[in-house]
Amino acid sequence: MNTKKMLAGMLLIGACLISQAQTSKKNASADPDNLAKEYFSQIMGVANNAMTNTKLYQFVYEWLGTPYRLGGDSKNGIDCSKFSLAVYENVFNTTIGYNSRNQYANVKQVNKKDLQPGDLVFFKIRSRQITHVGVYLGDDKFAHAASSRGVMISDLNEAYWKRYYYNGGRPFEESSRTMTANSGLDNEDKNLN
CATH class of the missing domain: 3.90.1720.10 (endopeptidase domain like (from Nostoc punctiforme))
Structure with missing residues (x-):
């Protein structure tokens, strides 16, 4: 039983970390400076x-x-x-x-x-x-x-x-x-x- 609880807890923590990382990535790409850099990067090579x-x-x-x-x-x-x-x-x-x-x-x-x-x-x-x-x-x-x-x-x-x-x-x-x-x-x- 303790093994199941520990495994469930680890899965929950892992899911939270993945969710947080995805949210951070979305926020970073929404930054106007990053968007501008990405755009100019493509235009100017x-x-x-x-x-x-x-x-x-x-x-x-x-x-x-x-x-x-x-x-x-x-x-x-x-x-x-x-x-x-x-x-x-x-x-x-x-x-x-x-x-x-x-x-x-x-x-x-x-x-x-x-x-x-x-x-x-x-x-x-x-x-x-x-x-x-x-x-x-x-x-x-x-x-x-x-x-x-x-x-x-x-x-x-x-x-x-x-x-x-x-x-x-x-x-x-x-x-x-x-x-x-x-x-x-x-x-x-x-x-x-």
Whole structure:
């Protein structure tokens, strides 16, 4: 008889634990931040556990499909450096340079393997100088304004991006510093993305 009572008690405790675990799981998935992360994870191809800044992914999502326009800075058209500038101003409350080379001059260089979401990724496309910039999202994905397709998400491991990848960068951590364009650039340099 004691064995039956003990077995019944263990089954009851087990059932309670399973019920509680299922309730906790339902509550966790109903959390708006978790739902947003799951959604952006699927849209952007970045693992849910790699998504550290929902505001970053929300901002990028809102701009996806915006057409490319050299010198543009609105949803009517934007270029790569203005897109990364908009990300930093709106997500991180930081101003960075106005073209890709200015931006590179205002960051601490980061190895590709050490990139974190929000870091900048720089490319030298058919040039000896930096000509393109994007914002790293995680899992080798980055958001950028491509001249061919506008604001989009690409993979650093794609042959094209792998070929032209130059370096990553993270803005200096001095919170009071506002990063600006280099004043010594000539007019030709100011027209770069």
